[in-house]
Amino acid sequence: MNMKDIFPEYFKDKEEISQIWKDCVFVFDANVIIDLYRYSDSTKKSLLDALRKFRGRAWISYQASEEYLRNRASVIASEEVHYADASDKIDKFVSVFKDILGKNRQHPFISEEASGEFFRAAENIKKELERNGKEYFSRVSDDEIRKELVKIFDGQVGRGFDEDELNEIFERGIDRYNKKIPPGYEDVDKCNGEIDDGSMSLEQKKQVFGDLIIWEEVIRKSVEDSKNIILVTGDVKEDWWKKSKGKTLGPRTELIKEFENRTGRKFYMYTSYKFLDISSENEGGDSIKDAVEEIKETNVSVSNKNDNVIGSVFRKINEVGGVGGFYKEDVWVNDNNEESEDYNNSQLDSYLDKVYMLSKEISELDKKNYLYEEKISRHKARLERLKDLDEYLGVDAQDKKTILTLNNVIDSLNDAQKRVQRELLGKKLEMEYYLTEKEG
Structure with missing residues (x-):
């Protein structure tokens, strides 16, 4: 046997990845669709168009769909606050400009016409921010993004694991996380590093071991359907990606090796922006390039971003009602x-x-x-x-x-x-x- 046969996880060339792309199942992580609420309208459209291309081959795990439903409203609320923040900053800037003009309301080197245009423009921008903020916030109860996702993933949602199966994953997860075996071990911060003290509830465990649950669902999907898998994720942490000197070099080789050993099939990963870039490479154009850059920036910023106070309000709603509270699970699986x-x-x-x-x-x-x-x-x-x-x-x-x-x-x-x-x-x-x- 040659080196490539013995260590296939280190030899993912463009030709092999291209072959995987042709007949694989595309699995989308929760953060890919959650981030749709953070993008501009043009970028949101570009990514949704890319998802539609693979309808029938696009699949989402039960864990990822549950995470999406649980966090959707809080993300909408946290993003809506940016509209108010922008309006406040405009007010502060206008206040500073008024100080520059002084009591005479006119600066010797700024014409009255120019200052008038400035104040009118500031007021128009504030009105637009308020209008768009209200429209954005209405997505909590009337969400066109969710409706579109329901169509794209119609019949393509994983069935999840029962409680016994989850407990087995949690037990293996403790050992894997302690040994820093990917994926998900960086999520120990969600429980202050105490993953084996026996005090966590089932829901807390599902959050801490969420990446591992998704990983197990993906492996099961590949085995049951005899399909290669490409996983698309917005997660940029090192428990998914191999990194060196600040650069992402590709999926962790441990993941590729484990997947191929357990399934006999091929596996690869893309970030959201790379997926959009490759799936749209025949179209090109500035709109796609701009969308790729926006998604890239969002992936990096969100990875270290804390939810704001208003966002936590909606997280409380979901904690009280669960996924079946205001938004029932069957609405996601069946939108009728x-x-x-x-x-x-x-x-x-x-x-x-x-x-x-x-x-x-x-x-x-x-x-x-x-x-x-x-x-x-x-x-x-x-x-x-x-x-x-x-x-x-x-x-x-x-x-x-x-x-x-x-x-x-x-x-x-x-x-x-x-x-x-x-x-x-x-x-x-x-x-x-x-x-x-x-x-x-």
């Missing part, structure tokens, strides 16, 4: 249950209306608090300069009067800021109370 889905969505709509209004009020109060902080800081800085002059040079009566006035203004601003902070605290407590009441 319109009446049940509408009923669940009507419950969610009233909840989301309340959460949306509270989050918007909290955002506005945060902005007011920030503006007061800026004003107080500016007045304090001016006051300190005058005090320094008084100490070293002495000041006249007019300056002393100014110092007194500044002290009074700062006191007034402090009082106003405290009122805003009390109101802000009240809104946050109202949000917390509302969530607790719903969970109860």
Whole structure:
């Protein structure tokens, strides 16, 4: 036997990968479809078009589909906040520009026409952000992406494992993770590294060992269908990929070897952006190149991104109701249950209306608090300069009067800021109370 026959996992050339591509099953990880909610409309369309090309050969594991359903709403909520953040930054920039113009509302080197255009443009952008933010947020209850995914994966969802089978995977997983055998061992952070203390619930174990569960489903799929597999994932961690000096060199050879030993079939992996790039290589064009770059940037940023506070609100919803809470499992597998889905969505709509209004009020109060902080800081800085002059040079009566006035203004601003902070605290407590009441 030659070296390639003995170590096939090290000899994945373009010709062999091309052969795998022709007749394989494409398996998509949860993060690939979850990230659709993070992309621009053009990039989202490009990736969905690529998925449609392989309808009938595109497959998703039960674990990955459950992760998608569990996390979908929280991702929508966390991304929606970016609209409000952008609007707040515009307000701050406009505030700085107004300071540049000064009391005369006109800068000697900036024409009135130009400054007017600036303010109008800022206002138009804010209105567009608010409009698009509301439209984006509506996906929680009326989600065109989910409807499209249901069509693409119609009849192509894994059946999952029963509890006994899962417990066997967990037991093997403890040994694998301790030995750093891929995939998934980097997820021990989800349980603070304590994977074998016996305190984790079934759902916690499914999160910690989620990658391993998907891996076992993929292997079973290959054996049962006698098919080669290409796995597409947005995960960029080292428990999936071989890396050196910051560069990704390809799938971990341990994964290729284990897969081929257990199935007798071929295996390869792509990141989301590489999958799009290769599947669309005949089309080309700037739109695909831009989409590839956006997906690449998103994959990297999301791998180290923490969910924001509002995102955690929706994670709580799913923890309380599970996948079968507001969104039932059968809606994902079979999208014909319109009446049940509408009923669940009507419950969610009233909840989301309340959460949306509270989050918007909290955002506005945060902005007011920030503006007061800026004003107080500016007045304090001016006051300190005058005090320094008084100490070293002495000041006249007019300056002393100014110092007194500044002290009074700062006191007034402090009082106003405290009122805003009390109101802000009240809104946050109202949000917390509302969530607790719903969970109860």
